[in-house]
Amino acid sequence: MKLTRRYRFSASHRLYSDSLSEAENRATFGKCANPYGHGHDYALDVSVRGPLEERTGRIVDLELLDTLVRREIVEPMEHSNLNVDIAEFQQPGGMVPTSENLAVVVRQRLYDSWPRYFGESAFSSVTLEKVRIEETRRNIFEITDTQ
Numbered sequence: 001m002k003l004t005r006r007y008r009f010s011a012s013h014r015l016y017s018d019s020l021s022e023a024e025n026r027a028t029f030g031k032c033a034n035p036y037g038h039g040h041d042y043a044l045d046v047s048v049r050g051p052l053e054e055r056t057g058r059i060v061d062l063e064l065l066d067t068l069v070r071r072e073i074v075e076p077m078e079h080s081n082l083n084v085d086i087a088e089f090q091q092p093g094g095m096v097p098t099s100e101n102l103a104v105v106v107r108q109r110l111y112d113s114w115p116r117y118f119g120e121s122a123f124s125s126v127t128l129e130k131v132r133i134e135e136t137r138r139n140i141f142e143i144t145d146t147q
Contacts, residue, residue, distance in 0.1 A: 001059045002129060004047040005066070009074045012039035013082040013089070013097040029096075037081065042099075043134040044073065044106065050126030060126045068117040072109045099135040103143045107131045 014037035015029035025033040032038065046069055050059040082089045082097040088105045089097040095105070110128050118124055132142045 001052060002047055002049045003059055004045050004130075004132075005062070005069070007044045007046065007069050007074055008041065009044065009078040010039060010041045011077050011080045011082050012037045014038075015096055015098060016083070016091075017096050018091045018093075037083070040099075040135050042102075044069070045130070045132035045134075046110065046128070047130040047132070048126050049129040050123065053123060058123075060123050061121065064117055064121065064123070068110065068113055072113045073106055099133050099139060099141045103131050103133045103141045106133065107143050 014034065015032040016025050017028075020028060046065070048060050048065065052059055077086065080086060082102070083094075084090065086097070086105070087094070089095055089101070095101040107128070110131070114128060118126055128145060130142055130144045132140065134140045
């Protein structure tokens with residue numbers, strides 16, 4: 001069975017790479033390379049898969065899942081400047097904070113933290129299946145456990 005839970009956070013970013021010149025950044029990222037950045041109200045869907053736990057009739061402890069996502073994703077990213085506040089995006093050498101890369105970072109953070117939250121629980125067989133980030137109504141990015 002699969003369950004998807006939605007979370008929201010607001011953050012700003014500037015699409016910019018230190019490995020490109022200012023002109024190349026503008027040509028590549030357009031208005032999103034604005035030196036002052038811009039923000040989004042992100043919707044984050046986290047999908048998990050697992051068997052029904054017989055005693056509770058659920059596949060996951062929602063409070064445990066919410067705690068994991070809140071601590072590892074929402075709290076650090078809420079009202080942040082992704083370029084400055086999130087280690088994976090800090091330049092030099094960090095990833096460009098595209099929503100594609102944001103999905104990669106979210107998935108990796110959840111994978112890395114998963115055993116601390118679910119390793120010894122009755123829901124230890126639940127797995128992360130997909131992360132979906134909606135940046136705008138027109139820009140939606142998904143990454144699954146097979147990617």
